[in-house]
Amino acid sequence: MKHVFHAAQILGSQRIPSSGAGHAAVNPATGETLEPVFHDATFEEIDRALRLAWSAHLAWKKRPLASRSALLDLVARELESVADDLVERGIAETGLPEARLRNELGRTTAQLRLFARHVEDGRLIESRSVAAAPDRVPTPAPALVLAMRPLGPVAVFGAGNFPLAFSVAGGDTASAFAAGCPVIVKAHPHHPGLSEIAGEAVARAVHESGLPEGVFGLIHGASPNVARDLVQHPLLAAVAFTGSTAAGLAIRDLAERRPTPIPVFAEMGSQNPVFILPARLRARGAETARELAAAITLGVGQFCTRPSLVVVQQGQACDRFVAELIQALDAQGGGVMLNPTCRDRFLAATAALNGAKGVQRLLEPSAEPRTCAVGPALFRSPLEAWASASVRDEEIFGPSSWIVTVEDTEGFLRLAGRLPGQLTAAIHGDEDDLSLMRDLLTLLEEKAGRLVFDGYPTGVEVNEAMMHGGPFPATTDSRFTSVGTLAVRRFLRPVCYQNLPPALRGHAERPNDPVWE
Amino acid sequence: MKHVFHAAQILGSQRIPSSGAGHAAVNPATGETLEPVFHDATFEEIDRALRLAWSAHLAWKKRPLASRSALLDLVARELESVADDLVERGIAETGLPEARLRNELGRTTAQLRLFARHVEDGRLIESRSVAAAPDRVPTPAPALVLAMRPLGPVAVFGAGNFPLAFSVAGGDTASAFAAGCPVIVKAHPHHPGLSEIAGEAVARAVHESGLPEGVFGLIHGASPNVARDLVQHPLLAAVAFTGSTAAGLAIRDLAERRPTPIPVFAEMGSQNPVFILPARLRARGAETARELAAAITLGVGQFCTRPSLVVVQQGQACDRFVAELIQALDAQGGGVMLNPTCRDRFLAATAALNGAKGVQRLLEPSAEPRTCAVGPALFRSPLEAWASASVRDEEIFGPSSWIVTVEDTEGFLRLAGRLPGQLTAAIHGDEDDLSLMRDLLTLLEEKAGRLVFDGYPTGVEVNEAMMHGGPFPATTDSRFTSVGTLAVRRFLRPVCYQNLPPALRGHAERPNDPVWE
Structure with missing residues (x-):
């Protein structure tokens, strides 16, 4: 293993060795406890992560769509550059066999690149415009542009069962990045080392992309307090979660009880008859x-x-x-x-x-x-x-x-x-x-x-026709998916610009829409 | 006035003279109480409305998209056929001037027809498909079709300030019908007579369309119990609300506390700086x-x-x-x-x-x-x-x-x-x-x-680039709009069909997608 563990929170370019309670992974095949000990993020660290993410959001939203696809491609490349470390630590922390982890890594990087291509060609970031009609009676009609804009910082709670494809750099992170949203991942406490290796790869990709450091953060936490402080932070805009019903509902409840509620997409599993x-x-x-x-x-x-x-x-x-x-x-x-x-x-x-x-x-x-x-x-x-x-x-x-x-x-x-x-x-x-x-x-x-x-539900394709979601309690909102390119919609909101002056159109490079050029 | 009031709940083809508590409208220009007295819907009446709506949903979803546009067009025509009654009663119940009400009626019918055209040309009902790849290694890829399907019965709580365009046959009802969802309107207690005239027009349109009677219902209610029984009914699938913050939050809370929570889109107003x-x-x-x-x-x-x-x-x-x-x-x-x-x-x-x-x-x-x-x-x-x-x-x-x-x-x-x-x-x-x-x-x-x-926010255009919504507390979900054709998305959910056998494709005429033909 080339990776040297910091066992720290990844807050932009900073690595904060935390003072919070410690937890370590266990090798499920042997029962052995794995070094090092990771520490719960403190409130101050979570607050720091969100402030960085918010500031990154305000800057990133002015950048062209190409900045999103470039980041997604870089994340895929950086993951590939640490493939052996990811697989070695993945085997130790999850008991999954090497072939499965290599396959899952391939799915993860292919997923990132699929989102990159769909962002690039404008398919995911719908925009539409209606021209002004100054002669309409009784009142003139204004020029309107509708653009799908990023919601803001997204918290990702990855799944234990897909330590790569539904985790630090998995589908939720890929779709948030495709939407132009900064991501703060809460590392799964059962594979914190794997999360760190993947998290460092994403952080390197952010650095190489030239985007603000706050575009990505990774915090550790085995205590529910970490999830609470993260979900209730006022600068958080949305949550993506994959896991158990109990944990998913607890996170949804925390989000609903905020002074300003935020959307939670929780995928909580099902019987799949x-x-x-x-x-x-x-x-x-x-x-x-x-x-x-x-x-x-x-x-x-x-x-x-x-x-x-x-x-x-x-x-x-x-x-x-x-x-x-x-x-x-x-x-x-x-x-x-x-x-x-x-x-x-x-x-x-x-x-x-x-x-x-x-x-x-x-x-x-x-x-x-x-x-x-x-x-x-x-x-x-x-x-x-x-x-x-x-x-x-x-x-x-x-x-x-x-x-x-x-x-x-x-x-x-x-x-x-x-x-x-x-x-x-x-x-x-x-x-x-x-x-x-x-x-x-x-x-x-x-x-x-x-x-x-005439088939079996295992095997979830990642493409534009996939729906991985469903009515409650399979998820918290049947109108969204967490797999496939449509997953981006969870993190976008429409904003209408009425009679935008030409002088302001160039103030920020915007989604591929002629009206913005 | 040609209309003869029943002062009854409109439950499909039935007119139930209710035993619930009574309320009457007041002419705000004179202070005079207006005949007749309308009655709160009882739990049994609400239950009946929802059962009819659910059964209509199961039938309607198999009908072609043209059934939706035909209904929308018929509603517009039926409203126009009672224009004078709507305006006369509207003036009495709301104090709004005749010119404003005639203008609002025009907006309402134009809105219905706009949705009809956008449903017809398939723009609103996105679907996408990915062909099978039987030779893919290591595993063959299945054929997938993703279609946007109706959520089910929608409750509409119309606004007091737009007794036509945001009410019985207003934007929420138009977008629910465009999504193929049956609608149950809770009539505004300050304009129950106007609501009845409009509700009868919608019921006639449903009858003429040949769709099941449960596609539309209208219930009266001045007590919060009516809203509670409606929002908490297990067969309800979604709520659209326009009104005060207090009422909007109360309805959202009711929906969240259901054993099976449902989405609420509440538009609760703002300061509009x-x-x-x-x-x-x-x-x-x-x-x-x-x-x-x-x-x-x-x-x-x-x-x-x-x-x-x-x-x-x-x-x-x-x-x-x-x-x-x-x-x-x-x-x-x-x-x-x-x-x-x-x-x-x-x-x-x-x-x-x-x-x-x-x-x-x-x-x-x-x-x-x-x-x-x-x-x-x-x-x-x-x-x-x-x-x-x-x-x-x-x-x-x-x-x-x-x-x-x-x-x-x-x-x-x-x-x-x-x-x-x-x-x-x-x-x-x-x-x-x-x-x-x-x-x-x-x-x-x-x-x-x-x-x-360089303009003023009053004057909300109805088109495909409009966004009438915004971050909480302006609405409950910034990702949706209640005005413009994008409003349909509130009531649609993606369903993916994997390896659908050819024999089942014809079982129901489906959205304009070659895969369904």
Whole structure:
């Protein structure tokens, strides 16, 4: 490892060795504590980060769009220059295998460059104008220009499960930069070292870009006080969060209780139901079970899009499907979870589901006492037991799924109608299932941000047609996405300029709009 | 008047004569109570309205975009067919003059037709697709279609001051219909009769369009319980509100406290500061004072964009400007306010401002005891008195303004930096003011949704470049507008369809996207 840790807050060009409480990462594969100790940011450090960010915002917004794409490209290059360090520390802090981390790094840099290209060609920064009509009666019409302007400093709370693509330089940061917003990342306390390596790469990119230093900051914090001080700081303009429901709601509540509330986009996960319709189950039950087992255990079930709920019609085809799924999950096996917190929550949640009335445990998750290795879990119940279970809508983060059996086609619709908001819902059907597919589509598009046909929800493409979001409680606002280029909209607001004098048009280079040139 | 009042809730095709508490409108010009008595909707009636709306939503979303433009056109035509009744009852319930109401009706129908055209040509309903790439390594890429889908039933709380253009069939209803969302209007308790006439016109349009009856409902209510039951109903998907800060925040709080929170776009008004810079004040002080007096008293100051704050540099030019403004306001005179509530609040707010330390009253607002007629008010203070006044950021709804004098150019910037969120801010400057104009633009675009140069903020154009919104507390979300075609975005959410089977593409006619055809 070339990187030498400062274990400090990154506040623009300053590195502040903090006096706050300390925390260290743990290697989930060995249980070993990793050097160094990182410290919670103090209120003064958070205040300093926000003041730098605000001042950077006022300066950056006058710079041309090219400054945003240049920064995004530089961040991608700087990340690549420390790829080996990122992967080495990533393996130690998260237990993710090298191939996955290299792949995720590729996704992260490709994402940054995709946003850069879409900013450059003006697609993301809509603007529109209406010419003056001085002769209109009874009153002349003014000249109007509408431009999408950056909201201001954005706080990013990265995900534990994507330490690169949804973290320091991940999709939230990329979309905030594409919007022209400075970013302050709250490093995930389970991968602070990886966050520092990525954070230093972003800070170098900001420096090379010639943009003000306050365009990026990174603070550490294991205590909720750090999140509180950050979210409630008066100079913060928006929050992007990926993580648990409890943490997401706490952050939303903090933002709503500010004297000046700010938007929070929190992606809080979901069950991602997979509906396997009767004809398809008969025709392809065994193959579907094997594919599903792979989707459930992919990345040790640590994706927000893992299918935690499988809906099938009871009967012989169902029983064969279930037997095949048990066997396939057993064959797939488990793996090392990201950290002790995830492992403990996974074991507690599967234990709670096992205690639910009418729910049968088909696979008991194995666990090792010293490391974070776990095996897959599987449950089964009829629709009624699902409907009345108190733990029904709680996300189980890890390699677990719950097969809910329905008696007839009406049962599929009843379950769909009772679902809370979801990131995704999947429908597997054959020609003979078409009528039911239509009815399910009508219901499920009210419930989910993405509808997957004949496939599995894991694997979130990063492009302009992706929607990674969905109705509450999957996210806090179904009108936005956190993946794909449309994610930029979270951090833009329209501003209308009426009769802007020609002399002021040149005062700042503005988005690619002829009216501004 | 041809219209015969039912004084009933409009729930689809049903007219329910309610048992709830009664309220009647008052003619603000005479003090006379107007027949008939309208009744608060009961919980059962609200529940019925929402069930009809939800069922209409599930059906309407499968219909082609043309069903939306057809409805918008029909609403415009039906409103025109009852123009005389609308105007006659409007005069009686609001005190607004006939010319203003006829003009507002024209704006309302033009607005509906503008949305219809923009829906028709697909501009408002963005969709995008990415083709499958089956040969991509390591994993094939799926086909994705992203479509902007209607959120579901929208509650509209119309404004008292625009009984047509921001009411039953106003901009919120037009944008919800353009998004394909059913609407339930809570009629303004000060113009319930006008609301009924307009509501019946919309209901007829829904019937003629062949859409389900639940696409539109209108309920009455003077009690906060009606708003509570409506906003907290589980089938409601969003709220649009125009009105006071107190009512807007109460509705936002209700929506946030739901088990499933929903978005609220509340437009709550602002001070709309006008900065008149030194060179301009010297060159055009007297003309500017006369124009400003007209803007302050236009519509008896009952526009959310009335300029309630005027910022000028102290000195001789300022004193001449103030003298001219007093004279012009006196000459303009006042008028009849919309209703006794508005009048009482106006008189209380101007009295409170008169009591603020360091604030000088230049014009005392006159009032008649029996009617709602009032005269204009004017105040003056130095920057320091403004900065420390407890009533500083409270909207005064009515013909009143507050001249704040600053000592130097720095004073303009200090005031701008302390402003809360605004719908608009205006800058009047000459060539010699250019440097200050640039600095003010940088600060004010953080504070306001629309920046007006060398003009007055009253007069909100309805087109695709308008932004009628702004940072909190002007609205609850600076990322959306309530006027102009972009207002549709409040009620749309992206849904991504992954590998949609060809057999399902035709199940519903979808937005103008080749992928759906």
